[in-house]
Amino acid sequence: MKLYDAPWAPSPRRVRIFLAEKGVEVPCEAIDLRTGEHLTDAYLRINPRGAVPALKLDDGEVLCESAAICRYFEAIHPEPSLFGRTAIQIGRIESWTRRIEGDGYAAAVYVLRNTGAAFKDRAIPDAGLNVAQIPELAARGAIMWEAFVDALDARLADRAWIAGDDYSFADITALVTIDFARAARLAVPEHLANLRRWHGEASARPSATA
Amino acid sequence: MKLYDAPWAPSPRRVRIFLAEKGVEVPCEAIDLRTGEHLTDAYLRINPRGAVPALKLDDGEVLCESAAICRYFEAIHPEPSLFGRTAIQIGRIESWTRRIEGDGYAAAVYVLRNTGAAFKDRAIPDAGLNVAQIPELAARGAIMWEAFVDALDARLADRAWIAGDDYSFADITALVTIDFARAARLAVPEHLANLRRWHGEASARPSATA
Missing domain, CATH: 1.20.1050.10 (Glutathione S-transferase Yfyf (Class Pi); Chain A, domain 2)
Known part of the structure; x- marks a missing residue:
């Protein structure tokens, strides 16, 4: 899998903090928002909305939306729980x-x-x-x-x-x-x-x- | 518990459909949005934002936001799953x-x-x-x-x-x-x-x- 990331933007940071709290490392590729890399054809093929983060899974499926990506990782790595247990x-x-x-x-x-x-x-x-x-x-x-x-x-x-x-x-x-x-x-x-x-x-x- | 509900509004309907899919019945009290009942002191004591739905639990805690209320019920009544299993x-x-x-x-x-x-x-x-x-x-x-x-x-x-x-x-x-x-x-x-x-x-x- 690969996480398309961007250093400054808030939504990718939400995922990075989440993964750090879990102690999970995921291969990342930084998309340069300053040069408009998120609006290039190459990135729009990954996420047609041009938004980061996006998580590309091994079968090619791309999961968008930072909250959805975090919930995906919570299901795979439940500890420590960040969405609650009870x-x-x-x-x-x-x-x-x-x-x-x-x-x-x-x-x-x-x-x-x-x-x-x-x-x-x-x-x-x-x-x-x-x-x-x-x-x-x-x-x-x-x-x-x-x-x-x-x-x-x-x-x-x-x-x-x-x-x-x-x-x-x-x-x-x-x-x-x-x-x-x-x-x-x-x-x-x-x-x-x-x-x-x-x-x-x-x-x-x-x-x-x- | 009691669910503060309103017949026309979309967010309470989201909760009602969710509960119907689960086959769960919850005591409801309808708040009349047309007459501004959600803006009365009585309702603002329950939810200071004046929004419906709100779920009042038996210990007095009030849970707001339709998605949060649905996730609460998903945890108590997991079947059928509406937020996914894998x-x-x-x-x-x-x-x-x-x-x-x-x-x-x-x-x-x-x-x-x-x-x-x-x-x-x-x-x-x-x-x-x-x-x-x-x-x-x-x-x-x-x-x-x-x-x-x-x-x-x-x-x-x-x-x-x-x-x-x-x-x-x-x-x-x-x-x-x-x-x-x-x-x-x-x-x-x-x-x-x-x-x-x-x-x-x-x-x-x-x-x-x-």
């Missing part, structure tokens, strides 16, 4: 993952892809679609971001990690989101002490450098 | 579920929430946030929808169901999305014969009326 753990991790994606990650994407020349006419991440930027989405993203970091700070007031006692996929998703959001100039305000404590601890794990 | 099934179902949500469901939400008076200043589904509508998002949604139904039609050219031989959470997500999108006047064009065949078969399952 029903309530599974539910909490999925609920917070969805919330982090829908509020925080979406906010950062709204800002980043709808402002700046780099994503002109590519405001959604599908190589096949020409979609114009909507600058008003940046303002919406800023409102969403503020609510997101406030909610996450409250959640972390009495918990080590987002879903409870154990580091999980929800934490990986939040770490990737918060670090990625810096590119959109969205930050964690200083007064959100719980979230800053959590960010320090998540960033100190060896997997964070993956 | 790693590749799990990966395919998650990958297509994410794609249906991110392309098709998002497109319908973009159209519906950013046009029309019903969602004025409530353009994102969080009761705590006043967010202005952006009419340009409706145009973006229409572009996304067209690409979505084309891709799903191609996927179904040589498969009974979206993730393969078995009906799965991806099919539930697509059925809910396509039926919901009618409210946004987004349809499946007549020439997409594979997708129309699939929609007829998914709609004919007893669970579709749940």
Whole structure:
């Protein structure tokens, strides 16, 4: 198998951190987003959407979407569990993952892809679609971001990690989101002490450098 | 436990179809979205975001997000599996579920929430946030929808169901999305014969009326 990866982008980093937490090594090929390698015919034959990451299996099937790739590896390498073992753990991790994606990650994407020349006419991440930027989405993203970091700070007031006692996929998703959001100039305000404590601890794990 | 439900909305329907496929019955309480019951203090104490569905467990914990509620029930009632058993099934179902949500469901939400008076200043589904509508998002949604139904039609050219031989959470997500999108006047064009065949078969399952 081979993982098509990219050093800067948030979704490939989510998979890399996940694999590092599992202690699993997968052959990687870096796709250079800066030179547009993800939009070349060669890469579009692997993933017609031009998105990274993509996991090419030994039989040629290509699995896209970072959450799907992580769930694939969770099934093959169950330990340590990052999606939960009991029903309530599974539910909490999925609920917070969805919330982090829908509020925080979406906010950062709204800002980043709808402002700046780099994503002109590519405001959604599908190589096949020409979609114009909507600058008003940046303002919406800023409102969403503020609510997101406030909610996450409250959640972390009495918990080590987002879903409870154990580091999980929800934490990986939040770490990737918060670090990625810096590119959109969205930050964690200083007064959100719980979230800053959590960010320090998540960033100190060896997997964070993956 | 109790499931806070709403008859018209797509996310509660996703959970109802899921439970019907499992043959699981859960006590429900209908929240009347037309009269704004989801924005009352009583409901905001259950889910501060004012969203349905929400699952209140016997110990008082409330689980939000339809995908998280479904995964909770999958863990308690594994048969029939709707999220997949093998790693590749799990990966395919998650990958297509994410794609249906991110392309098709998002497109319908973009159209519906950013046009029309019903969602004025409530353009994102969080009761705590006043967010202005952006009419340009409706145009973006229409572009996304067209690409979505084309891709799903191609996927179904040589498969009974979206993730393969078995009906799965991806099919539930697509059925809910396509039926919901009618409210946004987004349809499946007549020439997409594979997708129309699939929609007829998914709609004919007893669970579709749940």
